[in-house]
Amino acid sequence: MLEPNRMAWLASQHPERRALFFREHWYTYGELYQRARRAAGALRALGVGPGDRVGLLSHNHLAYLDLLFAGPLLGHILTPFNHRLSLPELQALHAYTEPRVLFYGEGFGEVALALDPKALPLEALEEGEEAPEALSVSLEDPALLLFTGGTTGLPKGALIPYRQLLLNALETAAAWGLTREDRYILATPMFHAALNALATPLLFLGGQVVLMERFRAEEYLELTRRFRPTILFLVPTMFQMLTEAEGWEGLDLGFVRFAISGGAPCPAPVREAFRRKGVRFKQGYGLTECGVNCFAFELAEAEAYPESVGRPMPHLRARLVREDGQEAALGEAGELWLSGGVVMKGYFRRPEENEKVFAWDGERLWLKTGDLAYRDEGGRFYIVGRRKEMFISGGENVYPVEVERVLYDHPAVKEAAVVGVPDPRWGEVGAAFVALKPGETLEAEALRAFLRQRLAGYKVPKHVVFLEELPKTGPGKVNKEALKRLWEEAYGEA
Structure with missing residues (x-):
């Protein structure tokens, strides 16, 4: 049977083995578990219990792991917020998830306190008494609440159970051939x-x-x-x-x-x-x-x-x-x-x-x-x-990823994305948004001619828009909804 508290076992097996490097310090497996127990103790003192959401607003930080590994000891659900969102967006997500407590990292105090006047700095997690090792969760209990989407409307919070977390870890290690030396x-x-x-x-x-x-x-x-x-x-x-x-x-x-x-x-x-x-x-x-x-x-x-x-x-x-x-x-x-x-x-x-x-x-x-x-x-x-990204031009299905792969083959192209936009004759056509490499120049028709050599005519974008940089989502993907809005604002309804 899978064991939700994997970190306890690892700490008992090799407590002195190096696990994580952060801010010029190596933390061992024993230290990571000690930190998790201390974080669980701090949360318990704040009244956090099973099923409570614990919010986190921060750049990458060791506290993400402190709160994740503390989960099996207390049963709370780590709920990290996208720090790149605007205050109104964060307020909507905070109201949606209702975290029992919100922690914030360096530089996010003002925003966090606007969301919750009782928000605490990450250092507060290190002030607790170590919680006992008694298991407080089952494999079906949620470990994480992760937000998905968000390019249109309020992001949804996906409940990630310990079952998912552990199976993914074990199968990834096996299928990718990972070892403890990696x-x-x-x-x-x-x-x-x-x-x-x-x-x-x-x-x-x-x-x-x-x-x-x-x-x-x-x-x-x-x-x-x-x-x-x-x-x-x-x-x-x-x-x-x-x-x-x-x-x-x-x-x-x-x-x-x-x-x-x-x-x-x-x-x-x-x-x-x-x-x-x-x-x-x-x-x-x-x-x-x-x-x-x-x-x-x-x-x-x-x-x-x-x-x-x-x-x-x-x-x-x-x-x-x-x-x-x-x-x-x-x-x-x-x-x-x-x-x-x-x-x-x-x-x-x-x-x-x-x-x-x-x-x-x-x-x-x-x-x-x-x-x-x-x-x-x-x-x-x-x-x-994405299913919603496919568009039909003159009765033919066009998959933007296929066109984007060819766009990237052009030596002057740094970034590229294709979206479908309305067209009075064909129903929809492609609009390619392109950022060039530094020092490069390229005409739209020259790029379209390059594409016509490699793609069927209906797949070649009718429009080419050059940008300095393409907008990105939180995880670093190109934000196609932002590109559609840009098209709508500049050229009419998308």
Whole structure:
């Protein structure tokens, strides 16, 4: 049987083993668990009990792990807030989740106190008496409440049970071939899925994590030289920023076993830049509601099929469903449905949203991901984009991801995204938003001519808009809803 309090076991097995580096200090597994017990004691003194939400507003910080590992001792639900949101947005999320207590990191005191006059600095977590080791949770109890979406309307809070957290950690370790000798730099936002993407799999295995408070490309490269991570895990934008940062050219990456791109497909030129340094690359796919690593690939096959995310993890079943509810044929795109032990409990206080995303098939519960994918004859899956992002131009389906991959092949293009916009003749056409590399110039028609050499005519965007930089969401993905709003404001209704 899985044990929710994994950190207690790790601390008992190798208390002196280094676990996490933060602010120029290595914390051992014994120290991490001691901190967790102290945090649980501080929360108990504040009246926090099972099921209470504990809010956190901060850059990446050791406190995220303090509160997560304290969960099994007290039964609270860690609820991290996206610190990049505006005060009105945060107020709406705070009212939605009603945390019993809110903690804030350096620089967020004013905002936190506006949300809750009783909000406390992170240092308050270190002032408690160590809580007893008595287990206060079951595998079905929620460990985390993570916000999803948020580009349109109020984000939904996905309840992540201990079952999901532990299964994802164990299966990721097995399917990715992780060992206790592996090390990685945690640089993606911990208010999102960074906690359970690679941090918990490595820490639950006995590996090492180097924690960055905020991602800065030059600092990441310096930490890479210093700590020699065996695995790189970033979103595509971050990988690209590394290739453009000072110090990239002379960087040795011979110690890296492989790199994984999460959040979105990584452009081929970026993958190639790492390949030239001997780094083997594979695409990742996951979503907060399902655990968060959903597919796996052997490295050799991942390199042979670079656009594929691989096959479902051992704990997952996958199916592709057409609009009419029938199974999609090989090579045909359909909505990806997933089923298994890493599916969330549901959205917090959103029964109507649960009805939209869950479907029963006999005794099996399926999660409708909203992502479109197809499967080849080898059982490999390919993500072609969000269902809501696909548009129909002149009766033909256009998948923006396919167009974006070709846009990134142009040597002058730094970033690119495609959205569907209204057109009086074709119904919808593509609008490409493009940011160029420093010093590059490019005409819209020249870019369209480049695309026409590689894509069917109906897939070539009718419009090209050049921007200095593309807007991003909290996790670092391109914010396509913001691009649609930009189009609407500048050129009419989207």
